[in-house]
Amino acid sequence: MMILVGQFDSPFVRRVAATMGHYDLPFDRHVLSVFGDRDEVLRLNPLGKVPALIIDEGETLVDSAVIIDYLDELAPVGGRLCPERGPYRRHVLRLAVVAMGVSERAVQLRVETVRRPPHLQSEEFVETYRRSIRDSLDYLEREAGEPWMTGSTLTHGDFAVTAALTHLSARVDEFSDLQAWPKLAAVRAAGEGLAAFKGVPFVEG
Numbered sequence: 001m002m003i004l005v006g007q008f009d010s011p012f013v014r015r016v017a018a019t020m021g022h023y024d025l026p027f028d029r030h031v032l033s034v035f036g037d038r039d040e041v042l043r044l045n046p047l048g049k050v051p052a053l054i055i056d057e058g059e060t061l062v063d064s065a066v067i068i069d070y071l072d073e074l075a076p077v078g079g080r081l082c083p084e085r086g087p088y089r090r091h092v093l094r095l096a097v098v099a100m101g102v103s104e105r106a107v108q109l110r111v112e113t114v115r116r117p118p119h120l121q122s123e124e125f126v127e128t129y130r131r132s133i134r135d136s137l138d139y140l141e142r143e144a145g146e147p148w149m150t151g152s153t154l155t156h157g158d159f160a161v162t163a164a165l166t167h168l169s170a171r172v173d174e175f176s177d178l179q180a181w182p183k184l185a186a187v188r189a190a191g192e193g194l195a196a197f198k199g200v201p202f203v204e205g
């Protein structure tokens with residue numbers, strides 16, 4: 001059985017887990033912390049990051065986008081969360097990469113404001129990360145349809161938005177209230193209502 005490495009406080013890990021649930025792909029978990037289990041994480045991924053996915057052939061895949069690309073190969077044709085090709089595929093991938101980029105910025109913002117000692121923190125970096133998050137949310141809000149990001153069809157864009165916004169609103173106080181982005185808030189609420197997300201609840205780390 002495939003083994004997913006990482007914790008569900010990570011939006012990247014959680015998006016992968018929810019996608020596996022949606023595709024009915026069973027997996028075991030190896031719950032490692034990037035801070036507490038650094039050496040073991042580094043053995044699996046030279047970048048020291050999660051998620052990693054150990055697949056049945058024994059290979060270890062790293063980076064959520066690469067893992068999800070592999071999961072798409074396993075998913076039933078017609079049941080995939082992304083079309084095979086064309087402008088609609090590129091649109092879905094753009095939505096997903098911007099949403100996960102929000103998570104990357106949220107992680108950077110927390111490193112700068114929570115982990116770095118106050119006298120070493122950079123106002124310039126903090127403002128860059130905040131601005132990047134706000135601008136990306138504005139972009140996604142303009143692109144958002146109803147009930148899902150592209151309208152009636154569930155895609156990787158919805159899984160990425162759901163994972164990213166749950167993490168962002170829980171971990172970064174100034175984004176705890178998503179009222180400025182009502183369509184995104186609705187997509188996130190609908191996403192969290194899916195069995196695939198209910199099965200992998202966000203855990204405060």
Ligand SMILES: N[C@@H](CCC(=O)N[C@@H](CS)C(=O)NCC(=O)O)C(=O)O
Pocket residue numbers: 009010011012034047048049050051062063064065100104107
């Ligand atoms: N681009 C990566 C980002 C993964 C990532 O940044 N994961 C965080 C956990 S939320 C991590 O492992 N951070 C540890 C570190 O940066 O040292 C992906 O999509 O998988």
